[in-house]
Amino acid sequence: MVNLGSAEQHLPIRDESDIISARHRAREVAKTLGFGAVDQSRIATAVSELTRNVVRYATDGRGEVVIRPRAQSERGTGLEIVVSDEGPGIADVEQALRDGFTSGPGMGMGLPGTKRLMDEMEIDSAPGQGTIVTIRKWRR
């Protein structure tokens, strides 16, 4: 039995059904860490947005999700999630974070919307280098 409260978990992203597995797992861990219903929903939805980006836009539609409980003296208990892929990457990260921007089908709500749901979000990407998105939420 995995200790959801402390262990880091790695989940593969291969197809659409992994979007659901990843967001379920993130929600379970958030619940175990004591996040309330609204934060659980925010976290699960953010994971859903980011993993869908991987399935839709990464070259082979594959990537990985890492779910990592965090403990910090100043901020207390938190949850860090890293979604990575080896896809085409993002040329202009700042532009990708603007509402309404999209490089494909959809309404470009994914990244800016995801950022609003979380406390922190960092994107590490360059053309041809893949994309690593790190999001964090701290328990209030």
Add this chain to the structure above:
Amino acid sequence: MAQVPIIRVGEVLIASVQEDLRDQDALDLQVRLGDALEHTTARGVLIDVSVVETVDSFLGRLLNETATGARLLGAQTVVVGIRPAVAITLVELGLELQGVRTALDTDKGLALLRRLIAREDGHGQSRLR
């Protein structure tokens, strides 16, 4: 995963989503509702999402598009049972489901559909006069 069942009660089609939908299952529901509207005399669609824990931008958009599509086929759509946490998340995400009418539960949703259908009938008659 099993398809979302669609049942017809009088003039209303009821789709009760039983679990978190994969994208393909959600798209499939949209198509099947369109088919059902084409082949029945239904004038209302009620989509129950009370057990759905996560509505992301994909599903939110799809609900909007489904309601718009149903409108073009002469039917009103009401989405019922959106959880409070989901509602807050949708607003923060920037998706306010502006094209979709909502109600707290199935009873209120059916009552709203009946009013919407009756109002349309009223308009139709006034135009004929």
